[in-house]
Amino acid sequence: MGTLLLLIALTFEIAFAIYCMVTKQNHKKIKNWMRIAVFCAFIILTLSSVIVWSLRWVLPAILLLILAVTGTVSLIRNKTNTKQYKTSKLVWKSIIMLLAFVFALVPAIVFPQHPSPKVTGEYEVSTATYTYVDKNRKEEFTDNGDNRFVNVEFWYPKNADEKYPLLVFSHGAYGIKASNTSTYTELASHGYIVVSIDHPYHSFYTRSEDGTNVLINTDYNREVDNLNKEGIYTRAEEYGLIQKWMKLRTDDMNFVIDTILQKAKSDKTSVYQHINTEKIGVFGHSMGGASSVWLGRERDDIDAVVNIDAPFFSDLVYKKEIGDYAARDEAFKTPLLNIYSDDVWGQLDSNSTYVANKLNNKNFKDAYTVHFQGAKHLSLTDLPLFSPILANYIQGGSADIDPYYCVETENSLILKFFDDKLKGIGHFTPKKTY
Missing domain, CATH: 3.40.50.1820 (Alpha/Beta hydrolase fold, catalytic domain)
Structure with a gap:
């Protein structure tokens, strides 16, 4: 699960960075909505036990929460994006975000959630x-x-x-x-x-x-x-x-x-x-x-x-x-x-x-x-x-x-x-x- 989520996160960040470079825009509003959606998806997967909550998921949860909160604040303030698009700045931000996801998901990759071996006895x-x-x-x-x-x-x-x-x-x-x-x-x-x-x-x-x-x-x-x-x-x-x-x-x-x-x-x-x-x-x-x-x-x-x-x-x-x-x-x-x-x-x-x-x-x-x-x-x-x-x-x-x-x-x-x-x-x- 940790490896799968890391691949999804890396694919999203790389694909979105390429999209911004092709259109030569920051697309900050779209990014904010997507990060809120990702955090909500993480909560749903946890509540439905697809992700079994444990210490391995603490860092990803914190990272996604921070991104969702900053995205929400940015949308509420609804400021017009006056920052000029710069490819170098976009690349650096993407690299930092990729490294953050790698760091956050290391515990889930090294210690993946797994089904327990069978227990066949009658006693709890x-x-x-x-x-x-x-x-x-x-x-x-x-x-x-x-x-x-x-x-x-x-x-x-x-x-x-x-x-x-x-x-x-x-x-x-x-x-x-x-x-x-x-x-x-x-x-x-x-x-x-x-x-x-x-x-x-x-x-x-x-x-x-x-x-x-x-x-x-x-x-x-x-x-x-x-x-x-x-x-x-x-x-x-x-x-x-x-x-x-x-x-x-x-x-x-x-x-x-x-x-x-x-x-x-x-x-x-x-x-x-x-x-x-x-x-x-x-x-x-x-x-x-x-x-x-x-x-x-x-x-x-x-x-x-x-x-x-x-x-x-x-x-x-x-x-x-x-x-x-x-x-x-x-x-x-x-x-x-x-x-x-x-x-x-x-x-x-x-x-x-x-x-x-x-x-x-x-x-x-x-x-x-x-x-x-x-x-x-x-x-x-x-x-x-x-x-x-x-x-x-x-x-x-x-x-x-x-x-x-x-x-x-x-x-x-x-x-x-x-x-x-x-x-x-x-x-x-x-x-x-x-």
Whole structure:
């Protein structure tokens, strides 16, 4: 919609400028009426929900309102246009107006309005956000002595009348807790309570209950960026960074789970009172998926794990004698579903950080593994729907898979897996390739 409106605006401004140059007149009265009409059309499209109002439309609305008001004032004053026509002045005014429309419509182009993926469950979904403060940990990214805090958001069945399994999600390296909102909504609509975690200073940004905003830490950002480049770190240095990141992530996840389990015993808030504390699943994308697999090994109360496009950092061993990675030799006993894009699928046979993910690893012989052919790393999040331009920029190109097919199929697989493992519904038998 943003791109279409920009094309219409550019076409109108260019066509009108050419008309003025051909007739050698300013046609100010016609321009005023047309700008009033355009603003009215914008209002009608918004009221009829063709344009779904959101922050992306604030700048275009302000620009069109200003043009409509100035046009109306000019018509009311009804002054005779005595200004002499000048082509150079007309061209400059047109260029400025074109730039103004481009600037105003950038948010709508970068973050286009889009239909939400299908929600197939019977429950209406509610959300709630909280900030948990860990009194047992100090924040390592600051020197002010504050305790570590974690922001979480719940998606859960509205008007709940029973207890539901708890599912805990962890985002990727630069992600945010809303990265897979369509997945949480689908799961909650089928009777799950989903909580997604913002890992402060690992997430792109996070906002606390008191309004505090925290952006990604620059040192962490640089470390992740350098890890994806050849020759920056030795294997030993890479391994050290991975262990540091995983400790922070798994400490956050353990703290959130323990906090929720405690609140389920004492807090009268509806979302906590409807959690079945005997049924817990964890899942995550990229680094969050690695953290989820780690918790699947670490905690006895985790009943199912979904790993979305992540290495098994929990099963990665650095062997000094060979100066390279090897896979841990211990069976993984928690039910596990791996979902891979092309970006990761092509690395599963290498001796990289994915060495433990090899399909012939006998310690994961009972795990389910599916491959989304044509998908890229971010195809397994909602970002390609929310901002195709941003997703393509971050992952270095567009994916060869329909984003709605990819996300909706992924959501369906995750739902069926958790239904089987946590609720005993159905028999999970996925295809190998989608």
